[in-house]
Amino acid sequence: MNWQKSQKVCQELHRRDQSVQSATGLNTFFLVYVRRPLELIIEPMNLVKPVTKYPNPAPIVHVKGSHREMGRQIGEQFRNLIQHSIDNAKAIVASDYENLQLDWEGAQIQARKYMPFAQERYPQYVDELVGMAEGANVNYSELTVVNGLEGVTSDSLHLTKCTSLAVNQLYTADGHVLAAHNEDWLPDDEPDIYVVHAKPDDEPEFIAMTYGGLLPNVGFNSEGLAQCCDSVYPSDSRIGIPRVIVSRAVLGARTIGQAIRHTLVPLRAAGYNHLIAHESGEMYNVEVSARHFDLLYGEEGCLAHTNNYLSQRMESIEAEPDELVHTRVRYFRAMHLLKENHKHTFKTLEAILQDHVNYPDSICNHSIFDEIPVDREKTIVSLVMDLTARKMVLAWGSPCTNSYHNYDMDL
Numbered sequence: 001m002n003w004q005k006s007q008k009v010c011q012e013l014h015r016r017d018q019s020v021q022s023a024t025g026l027n028t029f030f031l032v033y034v035r036r037p038l039e040l041i042i043e044p045m046n047l048v049k050p051v052t053k054y055p056n057p058a059p060i061v062h063v064k065g066s067h068r069e070m071g072r073q074i075g076e077q078f079r080n081l082i083q084h085s086i087d088n089a090k091a092i093v094a095s096d097y098e099n100l101q102l103d104w105e106g107a108q109i110q111a112r113k114y115m116p117f118a119q120e121r122y123p124q125y126v127d128e129l130v131g132m133a134e135g136a137n138v139n140y141s142e143l144t145v146v147n148g149l150e151g152v153t154s155d156s157l158h159l160t161k162c163t164s165l166a167v168n169q170l171y172t173a174d175g176h177v178l179a180a181h182n183e184d185w186l187p188d189d190e191p192d193i194y195v196v197h198a199k200p201d202d203e204p205e206f207i208a209m210t211y212g213g214l215l216p217n218v219g220f221n222s223e224g225l226a227q228c229c230d231s232v233y234p235s236d237s238r239i240g241i242p243r244v245i246v247s248r249a250v251l252g253a254r255t256i257g258q259a260i261r262h263t264l265v266p267l268r269a270a271g272y273n274h275l276i277a278h279e280s281g282e283m284y285n286v287e288v289s290a291r292h293f294d295l296l297y298g299e300e301g302c303l304a305h306t307n308n309y310l311s312q313r314m315e316s317i318e319a320e321p322d323e324l325v326h327t328r329v330r331y332f333r334a335m336h337l338l339k340e341n342h343k344h345t346f347k348t349l350e351a352i353l354q355d356h357v358n359y360p361d362s363i364c365n366h367s368i369f370d371e372i373p374v375d376r377e378k379t380i381v382s383l384v385m386d387l388t389a390r391k392m393v394l395a396w397g398s399p400c401t402n403s404y405h406n407y408d409m410d411l
């Protein structure tokens with residue numbers, strides 16, 4: 001990392017602080033810059049690993065009750081995985097110190113600034129995190145860093161991340177509606193994958209994938225709604241409701257309109273692309289930033305999304321679009337493969353998720369060779385959901401190496 005880049009990240013953190021200061025009247029800027037003496041810089045962890053074979057299905061936890069109780073049940077079940085994800089976040093922040101100018105304490109201070117916004121709008125999901133921290137016996141403040149890592153690092157994780165697909169009755173062999181997703185992320189988080197089957201007291205039942213201490217957001221619910229999330233890179237990010245919490249709220253929606261509305265909640269910190277599909281065959285890419293959005297309707301019966309904005313309106317606020325070439329290649333490759341078959345099934349969508357064109361930056365992503373730890377990524381979990389039958393298949397690790405296993409809502 002060079003000095004200019006470091007300056008740029010500092011300026012971005014300062015800008016966000018000024019925005020929260022004007023929104024809350026609080027002066028938090030002086031708390032952010034916890035400089036660490038150079039001699040204490042920890043060498044980056046070696047995160048490069050060969051493709052791992054997972055012979056067993058990813059573990060599932062069945063939870064129910066209040067949001068706090070559900071969080072506690074997840075925490076108790078996956079204590080080691082949650083602690084491991086905190087250790088990973090700690091290592092990532094340390095490895096990018098020169099760029100971020102944040103140590104772990106500084107990262108926690110930064111993450112805590114986001115939580116009052118979440119508490120005001122979505123106290124139930126903050127309760128889930130509190131419960132998870134209690135159940136796993138980990139520090140809540142450290143858990144907030146895991147859930148706000150993209151914001152805390154001011155998007156300096158240089159991952160391009162994720163491919164999402166959806167097809168409706170026009171494109172499937174049996175008339176069902178299918179949605180699919182490859183989660184591309186830091187290789188070190190791959191061992192922490194699990195599935196949550198939840199029956200909240202006050203919201204629809206859902207099945208979703210997650211890892212470590214992250215709230216679940218990619219999955220489907222008993223109302224026949226599915227969500228897949230893809231990182232995007234808006235230039236208007238600010239301190240606000242973390243992306244993970246905004247997207248968690250989509251799983252609580254009962255209608256497609258409500259699901260879209262949840263992605264656009266005021267005072268959001270930034271945005272994802274939310275691919276939202278309904279069993280009726282209605283499908284949208286909802287492209288979101290902190291202050292703007294656009295809806296792309298799945299008119300033709302098939303949709304894909306990777307990590308660049310597709311809407312012209314949103315493209316105008318995309319930060320550094322020339323850095324996003326591989327994601328554009330993945331997008332066109334995915335659309336090409338979707339459109340050449342009008343009789344898609346679980347198997348044909350799995351084959352698209354295993355595609356290696358443009359390797360290692362392919363749909364089945366293997367970009368683990370970069371010298372800089374925060375630039376390494378790979379597909380750590382892959383899934384296809386049938387919204388009509390309320391079923392999901394999920395492959396843990398690289399989908400080219402590992403089998404898809406069944407997860408049903410009526411388990």
Ligand SMILES: [Zn+2]
Pocket residue numbers: 354356364365366398399400401
């Ligand atoms: Zn592969």
